[in-house]
Amino acid sequence: MSKPTADWEKVGGRFYRKVKIYQDVFDQDLELENYIVEGAPYSGAVAIYRDEDKIHVYRGTQAAKSSIDIYSCAGKLIRRIDWDRGKIKALGWSEDEKLLVVTADGTVRCYYDLQGDFTPFTLGHGAQEHGVQSCRFWSTGFVALLGNNNLISVTKYDEPRPKLLAIPPEGPVSSWNLIPPAYTLSRSVEVLLAIGQTIHVVDASDSLDQGLQQGPFRHIGVSPNGKYVALYTDDGKVWVVSSDFQDRLSEYNSRAKTVPNHMEWCGNDAVALAWEDEVHLVGPNGAANQYFYNGAVHLLADIDGIRLLTNNLCEFLQRVPDVTENTFKFGSTSPAAVLVDAIEQLEQKSPKADENIQMIRSTLDEAVDACVKAAGHEFNIAVQKQLLKAASFGKSVLDLYNSDDFVDMTETLRVLNAVRFNEIGLPLSYEQYIRLTPERLIERLINRHEYLLALRVSDYLRLPTDRVYVHWASQKVRVSTEDEESICRLIVKRLDGKRGVSFEQIAKAAYDEGRATLATELLNYEPRAGKQVPLLLDMKEDTIALDKAIESGDTDLVYYVLLELRKKLPLASFFRTINTRPVATALVESSAMSQDRGLLKDLYYQDDRRLDGANLLVAEALDQEDPLTRIDKLKSAYKLLADSKENVNVLKAMDESQRLIKMQDGFEKDLGTGFSGLSVNEMIFKLIRTGNNKRALKVQSEFKVSDRTFWWTRLRALVAKRDWSELEEVAKHRKSPIGWEPFFNECLSAGNPRTAAVFIPKCSNLPVTDRIEMWVKCGQLVKAGEEALKAKDMNSLAELKQKATGTTVHEIDAMIRELAKGRRG
């Protein structure tokens, strides 16, 4: 077993290690130096594309056809995408392994599954006229630099919305880069543009000159945490500054005459420069180390290190993690180092093992933790084992130890080792794995069609497996050459009883592949009615789609289907489709009421719903401004119902309303405005109030208003007019259809007890006590007394006497005496 420290190099006080991961990566004939190589984050796939600016060996017409090739890190070709779509200006990856291809005319293709399926979009904002020069990518988006120095940013790919950033100054851009939105203060992407001597920082709203003198800069690199920026000057120096350009942190002189091909950050505290076959690693304080290769080398930066890619090798360059350093550094006396030593002693059956343990007894739990962590950071399986063995040994000595971390780590390492295997080619470091999350790792496996492994990993880590099954089945549906029935049977058999499996997605895949019957068959296994709808619509199974939508109870879905059907079907068959489905009809009605009256009219006509049709016309009449068109609408409503015998009353009302409008029109001409829109009673009220009594009577007879109503209305109108003399005039009538009590009440509450009193004697049908009460309410106690006297009601008189003041006391006294006398006599 080689020493774990064998590949360590010290760069300015810090250890760096270059781990060989894969050998014989690419075909020796592949001239890697002539290719653009881009790697997906978290040790993802590598896309290579021949750099068209470089001369290459002619290998016949076949090879001249350009293509984007997607490899795993181990050099296994995953997919070849033939390219004939114009000049590629940039290739890039998102963190979920979507490949972005940007062409000179501003067209972007987003390949979302490593298998050549893509969604296109365009950048706009003048990209077509000025041409895309280059792009820089971050985990979820990218920025494109146009020929006129304009910058366009895209922040997400599922709903891309290209946005123009602030306009930077003119001038040739010597280099540029960006700070991802997650690391900026403004939370918008910031672009660093090297123009002339200085650097401009451009965000969504501003372009700010940093006022530097040291330019022009040939490379700009931003550290993974967005805190530092490395600048490569024209004279071969590397400057590291803070990303707000306030602090200069270190400087390194490469003494190179030529500008390096790449400059990338390695973790957050070192910068790597790559020339053709030479790599410089610049650590803190300008210390550096150099590596040499015998072929072109490409740098693929990741969050915690750099993957170095040559024809022969795939290596991972990273700072040695602190726990690893403490454990393996020469002469380290950290507890972990002692524990590892102990296990070696133990293997040699030496008593020193126990000695070691006793030495670190007090910090043994730390040592175990450190060994577990260090094991995670190891790529070498033997070293992993050694460390875990050490941890296990240490653990066994401890009385109390929570083994969760240990168990988790062994599980994680099994998964990591499995995916690092050559065939899979995902050399994830532990930190990358934690950041990527197991769920997304499974996603990556699925995209590579490694279903078995994905399934095993899911089971092993207790993650849901439905996505794996669905993807497998969809793929099966796409590529299988068997007959549809047996495919269906196979899929259903395999997926039976599996939770959460979406048959809808599989059916969609089948439909997209042109296997409509298979799609229909698969769709029947989908338990969620709502999910089936969009596909059914696509498959032109309109009525089934509508039924399923209704079944799901989701009105949004029903509306959606209805909208589609409305667009697709001729009106008659649209109506035929909905009128057997009450929910659909109700929804059409309620939405059409506010948005599409015409449709509603047709619907009612078609279904012969005359009353509804007539009501609709009445509603339209209400919207009309002009009395004549209003009457016209009412007339047509009338006509619509005229044949039916059932709606006599409605017809009468429609007729009345026409006459009413006409009449109001006439009044407006004679008496001025204010009549339009009134009801019959309101009109009578207004006419009486304005003193047009004759006209009021005419309205009464025209609309056969009952006397009771008329009298009430007149009473209210006269009280409102405060026309007391007229009210007293009314009082001369012998009889009132509403009795006289309302007159009394209304006048009294209008604050006129005098007029109210006029009506008291007329309320002859009321009991005496009520009338006495009424007189009291009017403040006429004497009258009340007289009423009581007439009724010979001694009790009331006594009560009245209590209420009375001044001279009325005497008057009531007199009455009491009179009554008493009468009784005696």
Place this chain on the structure above:
Amino acid sequence: MAPHALLDTAEISDKARRDLLQLLEGIRGKKNLVIERSLAGPVGLFVKFSTLQEYGVDRVFFLENDNVDASQKNIIFLARAEQAKQVISVAEQIKRLRRSSSTDHEFSIIWVPRRTLVSDQILEDTGVLGEASVSEYALHFIPVADDLLSLELDEAFGDLYLRKDPTSIFLAAKALMLLQQRHGLFPRIIGKGDNAKRLCDLLLRMRSEVTASEDSGSGSTSVLGLTPSTTLESLILIDREIDFPTVLMTQLTYEGLIDEVFNINSNATEVDSSVIGAVNTPQPTPGSHNSSSTQSPAPTAQPQTLKRKIPLDDKDTLYQTLRDSNFAIVGSLLNKVARRLQISYESRNTAKTTSELREFVNNLPGLQAEQASLNIHTSLTEEIMKHTRTDIFSRVLEVQQNFAAGADPATQNDAIDELINRAVPLATILRLLCLASSFGSGLRAKDLDLFRTAVLHAYGHQHLLTLSALEKSGLLTPRSSSALGIPAAGARHATHGTNYAAVRRSLHLFADEVNEADPNDIAYVFSGYAPLSVRLVQCIIQKQFLTQLRSTGGQGHGNRQASATAAAPSGQGWRGFEDAVKNVRGATFDEAQTGEDKAVRARHILNGSGANSEKTVIVFFLGGVCRAEIAALRFVSRKLAEEGKGKRILIATTGIITGDTVVGASVEERKFGNA
């Protein structure tokens, strides 16, 4: 895999607040918020305007006003995506701003409670889909009080019964489903009414779909997530359609009357400042130190009104004691409180030692707050008294009581006719007519024609549409279906409505004697009429009480011994009341939801044997609930607590309504005229 949490409404508020603020935080910088008017009140219940400001909201506009300006680069729209009208309005405003404003705006649309396909379609058709970033805010239930959840769907009643649009059923199912995912399956779903049945079916269907799509990511909704809950006892679904009269009657509880007279929106009512006094008087409630404008995000362009907003919520302890009381005793309750406060204040004169004095000073803020609250409620009560003392109010009440007691509707015709002639508000008349129709399974055709003419003459011929709409809703129908051949399904259906003559007896819906001060039955909320909806709930959870009531004819607790011998029905669901329930309109259902045995056992082990005994019964009113019913249910809940049944009632609904809302859904607002 934690045991099911107790259902706590505060938790729902917290989540709603967190979610909203998170969405706002996601949009960097200052922003203007354009909010749909009907959402502003509910949102104000759990987020203060000052909090919104902390999250960068500069100004708030109402979507309906269409007046958002270009003062901020970020503009956020918060609206309901279910209604095409709102979506179109959002699209139009984005287009208007894009046209008129020179700034390059960032538009964000937050759809409540979810992003819909139709909204996407509309935005796409109007060409703004690419302009705005769209997100969704799953705001379903909004806690209005600690035992009351509302979806605050203002138009639910009209949608369900007039337009037959089942959107609110779906939204209700979604909301209930979320409760189930959090607290476990309702072990039983019991209910009454056709729409309620639909809701129940939808819940069962959604359950199977959720089980089917327990998809990736949400590891928490594992198999255990959908086992029968240990904290919920059952879900009772009541369809408004089965019991219209309860909402049509004038509510006689304090809160109910405030709602009838002034309207209550999102726990606050607006009263003319001449009634209560100007805003600068000491703040009414102890809990709210901020001026009323912070209670809800007030629109910036608020016109200077003389109205004053009065919060009416749980924080006001005095209000809590008053709100569910019959209005008749509110005066004396207020007097008692006033006297108590007086005594407390006077204690300072008797205070001899410094420590006594200090104690008095310490209590002073509480006393002052209580005094302020007392002043408010005294003024409110006086104002309502003005209303209830009028001749018209008592006439209306008299007619209602007669209907409720089972009088022949025809005997009340003259009274209603007079009210029409006296031009009382249309809603009052319509409520009476609908009441007559619902109680009597429709009006006699002759009467209906007479009233039709009277209403049209008195209030305008546009109400042809109103009356037709009421008929469609099943509120105002002719007694025999053959009289008018309306093809609408609802109208025909309504004639098979609830048979009140039968249930009045079997469920004892009317009590002649009601003790308002110390009620022994829910009938106190309407001073005689016991709401059918709540009686049905009692059929399920208070069987014994109801049986007693039936046998004693509501004569109180006097002969409890005798009634105990009358075998009280036991068992679950509708057991024992099947006959009575048969006379109520619509489908009757009782579904038990069980989980897989394995999961249930696991759940039992997790919860341990000493699982807490208090269980929650959720009563969901589809189509709305009125405050008198809430008061009645709280009364039932208190009674259950006294009996030590270990049950608590949580009321949930699509919205809180009054009779005016019910008939208002049908009223045609336009007139034949330009005035």
